[in-house]
Amino acid sequence: MPKFFQTEVLSFRKALYYMRKIICVLSFAAIASCAKQNPVQNPGEQFMSESEMEVSKNRTKDLNNLERTQIQDWIKSQDVKYYPMGMNYWVNIENLEQKPRKNNGEKVSYQYVIYDFDRSKLYDTSIGNTDVVFGRFQEMDAVEDVIRYLNKGEEAEILVPSVLAYGTYGDGKKITNDMPLIIKVKVL
Template identity: 70%
Template sequence: MKRLIFTCSLALATACAQHSPTQPDTDQFMTDSDLEISKNRTKNLNTLERTQIQDWMKSQDVKYYPMGMNYWVNIADLDKLPRKNNGDKVSYQYDIYDFDRTKLYQNPLGNDNVEFGHFKEMDAVEDVIRYLRKGQEAEILVPSVLAYGTYGDGKKISNDMPLIIKVKVL
């Protein structure tokens, strides 16, 4: 019995000694070629989505205006209005739709008393809210790269899905 315990202990000690600390394999890192492929895929997808969104806008009764961050909003010259600064606080809510205008979540998403610069929302949502006054609403058209990107949200928003977002400042 002592021999069995000793043999098992020795085998375990040898196995532990031979096991080096876990280091990521170099295969887990993207090569320059992989990065270039990914960059081109994102660029091509963004170009395709922008074209599709622009075609979709032509069939709408509402007019949309481009914003500097690569999304569209239904308020003319919104980016000419005063812009809130990092540290300013805001409460807001928003609903998310696909381009068939199907509402993806039953209840609005949002936050109360959040500081600009510390949002956990999409950059386009934070950007448009910076220009809106209390009680004001906007509808934004967001390419997937500015929304939930390649992975979606793991719930109702699939990968590479452009979105319509209706935002309201509370």
Template identity: 55%
Template sequence: MQKVILLSSFLLLGCAQNTPSHPPVGGFLSEKDLNTSKNRAKNLNETERGQIRYWIENQTEKFYPMNLNYWVNIENLQQNPKKNDGDDISYEYDIYDFDQAKLYEKPKRNINVRFGHFEELKAVEDVLRYLPTNSEATLLVPSVLAFGTYGDNEKIPNDMPLIIKIKVL
């Protein structure tokens, strides 16, 4: 009889409705949910930065941290003149994972776009402001500055840090 009562208790507990971990679409996040999300993002960023630093240590090419929380293979890049909103730029870039597999066959290319008026990954926009015409750079970008929690719904999954090879045309 005790076994039946014990088994019944476990079944009732197993059937109990759990509180949702995410609010419904259009719902509001509680303070607890906001803190959970913030801590997850912070921990993920710290983990990825550690993984990227480890990857850098095993490369022959040197990479340098930028203020926006990514790395670039050009020392003192931020000492170059900075382009302003309203300036035009043409560029292209390829995206790789950290196994150095190219994720898209063709580079993403933008011709004569104006700073302050185009949507781009934050790290790409930041490095473009310092790169002179006909120059190239390699960026190491944590997922939070890339496609983040949702990926790009094509070839880049969620929370994936990227290598971006960019050229100013």
């Protein structure tokens, strides 16, 4: 083989070698870029701006203040006395928070009935659960809180602002949005 061709073949091999390196580096970069996935946003998901969050927070605060005032006015017209609890609801048992409180991990069975503030029963059957573990409740926070103070066989009536009940959306059935509730609870 003439020397000229040997040089050309050698140059061709060098060029091929560098092209393989470039292809390998580019392939690695392409694979690496595929591995990093950006989170997919659900088309139905919406994010709120800071100003929208502030408006929502103020709306909730104003609604809670309005409901507290309305519930306190309602309490004044009742023969039964109700006492405020630290979580922002009222109960018909004086000094309930001074009783021993059950801890997370303990089990309890209970049932409750939901009423509106006209004392109309919203559901015909009571809602109940057996052997539920404190700390793993899926009920309203006010229901769990009051049950922590009650002993077997004891009952309580609680007045719950909407923010501690079903909130802005209601339950999609008989409890409308922003609806405060009266709940009669019994530990079984």
